Amino acid sequence: MVCLGNICRSPIAESVFDHEIKARGLEGQWFVDSCATSGFHVGSRPERRARLTLEKHGIETDHVARVLDETDFEEFEFIFGMDHQNIKDIKEEAPVGSKAKIEMLGDYDPEDKSIIRDPYYDNGSQGFEVCYTRCLRAVKAFLDKHSQ
Numbered sequence: 001m002v003c004l005g006n007i008c009r010s011p012i013a014e015s016v017f018d019h020e021i022k023a024r025g026l027e028g029q030w031f032v033d034s035c036a037t038s039g040f041h042v043g044s045r046p047e048r049r050a051r052l053t054l055e056k057h058g059i060e061t062d063h064v065a066r067v068l069d070e071t072d073f074e075e076f077e078f079i080f081g082m083d084h085q086n087i088k089d090i091k092e093e094a095p096v097g098s099k100a101k102i103e104m105l106g107d108y109d110p111e112d113k114s115i116i117r118d119p120y121y122d123n124g125s126q127g128f129e130v131c132y133t134r135c136l137r138a139v140k141a142f143l144d145k146h147s148q
Contacts, residue, residue, distance in 0.1 A: 001105065002081050002090055006036030006065035008120050008128070009082040011046040013105055013135040015054050015061040020139050026147055034063060035072065037089040041065040047120065053128040073098040080105040083115040108138040108145075 001013040014034035021030050036042070044065045045051065054061055068090065072079060079100045081087040090102050106116045116134050119127025 001032065001034035002037060002068055002079060002086050003034075003083075004036060004038055004086065004118065005041045005120070006034055006063075006067075007041045007044055007047045008050050009116050009118060009131055009135070010034035010036070011061055011063040011065075012050050012054060012128070012131055013080065013082070013116075013139065014063060015059050016132065016135045017139045017143075019059045020136075020143060024143065024147065026143070029147065030143075031076075033072075033076075035066045035068045037068055037086055037093075039067050042067060047128075049119070049125045049128045050131075053125060053132050057132060068093055070095050073100045076100055078103060082106070083118070105138045105142075106134060108141040109134055110141050111137060 001010040003010040011034050014032050017032040021027060042065050046061055046063055051061065073094055077100060079090055079102050081090050081104055087102060087104055094102065106114050112134065116131055119131050
């Protein structure tokens with residue numbers, strides 16, 4: 001899961017994916033992590049509103065922000081961006097011959113196939129709740145399609 005700073009959307013998506021894996025008994029079949037396309041927040045925990053949103057839904061996170069690196073293209077079968085700029089940045093970082101599938105997570109959302117908007121500059125927590133809901137629907141649809 002990749003977004004600009006790795007403190008809002010991508011750690012929410014990572015935590016939701018991990019929670020859903022456990023709920024479905026799929027531990028060991030999937031490994032999930034998240035990172036940033038920029039180094040703005042490296043070493044930081046997810047933004048407070050992101051943590052509170054996850055907490056509200058009974059989901060824990062111990063994530064610390066990091067930047068996308070070349071090993072991610074070897075370790076992961078799928079690399080999800082949250083918006084078109086993320087996808088462009090991820091593709092620019094992809095090493096020649098990378099087999100990782102680069103996709104937009106929101107494309108799996110059956111109700112709203114589009115970008116997952118960054119709530120960082122919003123006032124309040126509503127944008128984080130929308131982000132959580134979008135990630136949950138997309139992750140469930142992805143796992144329905146790719147886990148048997």
